[in-house]
Amino acid sequence: MPTLTTASSPAPGLTPAPASAIARRVAIQRVAMRGIVKRFPGVLANAGVDFDVNAGEVHALLGENGAGKSTLMRQLYGLYPPDAGEILIDGQPHTFHSPADAIRAGIGMIHQHFMLVPTLTVAENVALGLRSSREPQMDLKVVAARLNTLAEAYGLKVDPGAYIWQLAVGEQQRVEILKALYRGASLIILDEPTAVLTPQEVDGLFATLRRMAGEGHALIFISHKLHEVLAISQRVTVLRDGHVVGERAAGSVGRQELAQLMVGREVKALPAQAVQTGGVRLALEGVRAQGDRGTEGLRGVSLAIHAGEVLGLAGVSGNGQRELAECLAGLRRVSAGRVLLGGRDVTHASPRERLLAGQAYIPEERMRDGAIKNFSVLENLFLHDHAAPNYARWGVLNTNAMRARAAALVQRFNVKTPGLETPLKNLSGGNIQKLILARELSRQPRVLIAAQPTRGVDIGATEYIHQQLLAQRAAGTAILLISEDLDEILALSDRIAVIYEGAIMAVLPRGQATPAALGLLMAGVHGHEAG
Amino acid sequence: MAELFTLPVLLGIAFSGIRLATPYLYAALGETFAQRSGVLNLGVDGIMLMGAFSAFFVALNTGSLWLGLAAAAVVGLLMGLLMALVSITFKAEQGISGIGLYMFGLGLSSLLFRTTVGTVKTISGFQPVKLPLLGDLPILGDIFFRHSLLVYGAFLAVPLAWFILERTTWGLKIRAVGQQPAAADSLGVNVTAVRYACTGLGGVLAGIAGASLSIALTNLFQENLTSGQGFIAVALVYFGGWRPLGVLGGALLFSFVNAFQLWMQVLVPEMEADIAVMLPYLLTIAALAVAVNRTRQPAALAKPFERGEA
Numbered sequence: 001m002p003t004l005t006t007a008s009s010p011a012p013g014l015t016p017a018p019a020s021a022i023a024r025r026v027a028i029q030r031v032a033m034r035g036i037v038k039r040f041p042g043v044l045a046n047a048g049v050d051f052d053v054n055a056g057e058v059h060a061l062l063g064e065n066g067a068g069k070s071t072l073m074r075q076l077y078g079l080y081p082p083d084a085g086e087i088l089i090d091g092q093p094h095t096f097h098s099p100a101d102a103i104r105a106g107i108g109m110i111h112q113h114f115m116l117v118p119t120l121t122v123a124e125n126v127a128l129g130l131r132s133s134r135e136p137q138m139d140l141k142v143v144a145a146r147l148n149t150l151a152e153a154y155g156l157k158v159d160p161g162a163y164i165w166q167l168a169v170g171e172q173q174r175v176e177i178l179k180a181l182y183r184g185a186s187l188i189i190l191d192e193p194t195a196v197l198t199p200q201e202v203d204g205l206f207a208t209l210r211r212m213a214g215e216g217h218a219l220i221f222i223s224h225k226l227h228e229v230l231a232i233s234q235r236v237t238v239l240r241d242g243h244v245v246g247e248r249a250a251g252s253v254g255r256q257e258l259a260q261l262m263v264g265r266e267v268k269a270l271p272a273q274a275v276q277t278g279g280v281r282l283a284l285e286g287v288r289a290q291g292d293r294g295t296e297g298l299r300g301v302s303l304a305i306h307a308g309e310v311l312g313l314a315g316v317s318g319n320g321q322r323e324l325a326e327c328l329a330g331l332r333r334v335s336a337g338r339v340l341l342g343g344r345d346v347t348h349a350s351p352r353e354r355l356l357a358g359q360a361y362i363p364e365e366r367m368r369d370g371a372i373k374n375f376s377v378l379e380n381l382f383l384h385d386h387a388a389p390n391y392a393r394w395g396v397l398n399t400n401a402m403r404a405r406a407a408a409l410v411q412r413f414n415v416k417t418p419g420l421e422t423p424l425k426n427l428s429g430g431n432i433q434k435l436i437l438a439r440e441l442s443r444q445p446r447v448l449i450a451a452q453p454t455r456g457v458d459i460g461a462t463e464y465i466h467q468q469l470l471a472q473r474a475a476g477t478a479i480l481l482i483s484e485d486l487d488e489i490l491a492l493s494d495r496i497a498v499i500y501e502g503a504i505m506a507v508l509p510r511g512q513a514t515p516a517a518l519g520l521l522m523a524g525v526h527g528h529e530a531g
Numbered sequence: 532m533a534e535l536f537t538l539p540v541l542l543g544i545a546f547s548g549i550r551l552a553t554p555y556l557y558a559a560l561g562e563t564f565a566q567r568s569g570v571l572n573l574g575v576d577g578i579m580l581m582g583a584f585s586a587f588f589v590a591l592n593t594g595s596l597w598l599g600l601a602a603a604a605v606v607g608l609l610m611g612l613l614m615a616l617v618s619i620t621f622k623a624e625q626g627i628s629g630i631g632l633y634m635f636g637l638g639l640s641s642l643l644f645r646t647t648v649g650t651v652k653t654i655s656g657f658q659p660v661k662l663p664l665l666g667d668l669p670i671l672g673d674i675f676f677r678h679s680l681l682v683y684g685a686f687l688a689v690p691l692a693w694f695i696l697e698r699t700t701w702g703l704k705i706r707a708v709g710q711q712p713a714a715a716d717s718l719g720v721n722v723t724a725v726r727y728a729c730t731g732l733g734g735v736l737a738g739i740a741g742a743s744l745s746i747a748l749t750n751l752f753q754e755n756l757t758s759g760q761g762f763i764a765v766a767l768v769y770f771g772g773w774r775p776l777g778v779l780g781g782a783l784l785f786s787f788v789n790a791f792q793l794w795m796q797v798l799v800p801e802m803e804a805d806i807a808v809m810l811p812y813l814l815t816i817a818a819l820a821v822a823v824n825r826t827r828q829p830a831a832l833a834k835p836f837e838r839g840e841a
Binding site for chain 2: 077079080098099100101103104109111114115116117118119120124125127128129130131132135136137138179183
């Protein structure tokens with residue numbers, strides 16, 4: 001069990017407390033992974049990977065989803081053992097049987113999906129699994145005091161007594177970092193840490209990371225966002241299909257080269273297209289709805305989306321995006337206001353009525369709301385249309401017609417699947433999303449609600465999905481694109497609305513929407529340029 | 532009917548209410564530990580039956596009530612660990628494996644009873660201990676402070692359970708493991724060990740709950756002695772919002788209804804006894820339908836943990 005030294009005399013005034021004295025127990029100089037091989041049934045996730053990181057450095061691990069980044073790091077954190085290869089800490093081989101071993105060796109990990117217990121307080125989450133100074137009782141006051149000292153030293157303000165469920169995503173991430181620092185981690189792995197942050201929060205995180213590197217921590221930064229990798233790291237290692245395909249100094253490599261290494265071919269920029277918008281297809285007038293926590297999730301949202309336009313909805317996760325999408329899909333009750341689809345009032349219409357009125361929906365939680373994981377590819381393609389006259393007569397399915405149609409869709413939408421009978425759960429995230437896209441877009445919708453359409457999807461599939469969305473726009477579909485990925489919003493949208501605490505802060509034309517302006521609005525700050 | 536509401540009868544109901552809460556309390560507090568760690572053990576009634584039989588059998592043959600109690604605790608522990616093995620290690624569906632454990636306990640206790648004891652016999656169980664001073668209080672002394680040690684123990688277990696869950700490092704692990712096992716695992720907490728310990732502790736307490744019936748309250752053993760009290764105990768955990776104090780409130784409510792119906796059978800003989808006996812069970816259904824606050828339910832309840840499936 002780690003024994004932690006308290007900061008007996010925190011430095012006063014402007015100089016931050018000597019954080020190393022508070023938190024660092026194991027001073028790692030260099031961690032090296034040699035020839036790491038990891039197989040999962042049917043997949044070679046790591047095919048002999050070499051990777052190393054030194055104290056005081058940020059080493060980025062770049063790669064598409066499924067390239068093997070998380071798998072590699074999970075082995076370093078003791079979550080599962082490598083099939084072959086070794087882990088060397090300062091030259092000494094180590095074998096980790098569980099995260100407890102890795103923590104003892106001075107390794108911490110900030111997981112992409114935070115490993116926090118929402119019903120416990122910040123201090124309880126930090127203290128979990130550690131010995132207390134007065135066993136068997138907890139010593140939360142001591143924990144809170146040490147936590148405040150650490151928070152002070154690294155600029156990670158957070159209230160030790162707050163419950164995790166009360167915290168915003170950015171604050172939860174601070175708790176995760178504090179958890180690792182509190183345990184004396186010398187090497188910290190950050191798995192996609194910026195995915196859920198506003199641009200300003202990313203700046204804050206980077207400041208913290210630089211401070212930690214300056215203190216002599218070794219940091220591994222996992223990402224697929226090129227500009228962030230170049231901004232924060234000194235070295236970049238690119239993984240593709242389980243292999244290291246390149247290692248570069250961040251100062252001497254460009255975005256284009258990294259993107260090419262990552263994808264294995266040239267990445268095309270999206271063609272800019274002229275905007276040709278038509279009349280209003282989807283209108284929201286003062287829409288209100290309950291949120292999941294019993295508070296009001298939507299507080300009077302008004303928006304109009306025109307034919308042939310992509311309206312991007314930007315915002316930090318949990319500000320009403322989910323509620324809005326569900327209201328529009330007919331899955332959540334609208335408590336006040338109206339929704340007009342092609343001029344028709346559909347405020348309280350069922351999902352099926354909206355479908356028939358020409359609305360398509362790509363849900364945020366694709367495995368929960370978009371598809372049935374134990375159904376086959378074929379069945380998932382026919383979740384809407386199984387009763388249409390072409391495919392069923394007197395309730396009996398015409399499987400030949402269905403197969404022909406499904407085969408055509410799988411080919412047209414580039415879904416990589418062993419067969420039409422393959423259970424959906426065996427497909428990758430990107431291919432599942434393409435399948436949902438195939439089902440929804442082949443209906444030639446007049447209105448498309450796309451919620452987080454590329455979350456957790458690899459670059460290749462993302463590129464493809466973006467092209468398809470733009471093709472729909474060109475065909476005159478009105479598209480509401482809800483995304484927490486600001487790059488995606490900026491790349492695709494004609495106008496950008498920002499949602500904050502269930503209300504629209506502003507709607508900006510693409511030309512006026514800079515990341516900085518959007519970031520302020522996403523944080524709930526009205527800038528004068530937002531007018 | 533009027534004779535139900537005389538002072539001696541009301542005193543009697545109150546006294547019995549406190550007394551009869553004993554098995555509910557032990558069993559439901561034990562189940563609280565199991566459920567807070569994420570294990571739904573529906574086999575509590577079967578463990579109680581085995582505990583009741585073991586305590587009775589050992590006490591009958593050795594003459595030692597304490598040995599009987601220890602036997603019940605050990606048998607309860609073993610059955611709890613059996614549940615843990617099946618549901619944690621083998622990841623069986625907990626709703627089903629719990630029912631299996633119940634049937635196993637019901638069958639085995641009946642079989643052992645028939646082959647070793649045969650007929651219903653009574654023993655001299657734990658005797659009431661009048662607490663000094665407190666026991667002499669008017670009315671309150673009669674109701675609260677003239678019970679056997681097992682009754683006092685059940686009530687003392689309530690604050691103890693609260694303290695363990697809310698104020699100790701082990702309790703923190705239990706709460707984390709039942710809520711977000713992946714988070715606990717990532718901090719080096721051994722999810723399996725915590726769950727085994729809680730399910731085992733639940734078994735021990737269920738065994739003692741059974742013993743409290745056979746060697747402190749009724750002082751006899753017969754087939755299906757518990758008549759479903761273990762299931763009520765599981766329901767009480769839900770009713771009490773997975774908190775020891777809530778469990779206490781629920782246990783008292785049920786034991787008072789139980790005491791009331793027992794007195795009603797005696798004092799209102801023209802009423803069908805079966806109707807009175809149904810009362811606690813009807814109340815279970817009504818209470819569960821109305822009073823359960825699902826938001827307090829441990830998020831990982833009845834979900835086996837698999838590393839890497841967060």
